[in-house]
Amino acid sequence: MGHQRLIGYLVWAAVFGALFAWEGYALARGGVAAGYPTLSDTARAVMRYPVGRWVLFALWLWFGWHTFIRGWHFLLREGSGQ
Template sequence: MGVIAVAQHPLIGYLVWAVLFGATFAWEGLALAGAMGVPTLSDAVRAVMRYPAGRWVLFALWLWFGWHFFVRGWHFLLRDP
């Protein structure tokens, strides 16, 4: 049995995710408070979903995100017996 290496997670990656989530919550908070006239995220998605091309683009983004976030790094299904 070999030594199992533990992945090193850089702090910058966590910082980027924290900023993205913080910006999303700030946007939604401003929109719900009625400040500055920004639309809510559901309003933006509804405007995109109004058109068939927008539905296909959102579906493609959903597939891409799901693949890269949930499936790409999993090796237990592909492991040699």
């Protein structure tokens, strides 16, 4: 089980590393004007439409649930005294 957890951490580190690398590259090249949209440019384009706002909100809730709440079994126990 510990080996799978390590692989999961490495995958998430690679995903966030790629996002940060793209953001740095896009900012260094001049952003959307030079053909390299930053993450904020992408979010702005998605949030231009109400459906996009709802989708980003749903993703934010999903990410928060899986990051902070899902593993907290003590909040979800039935009965008292446990």
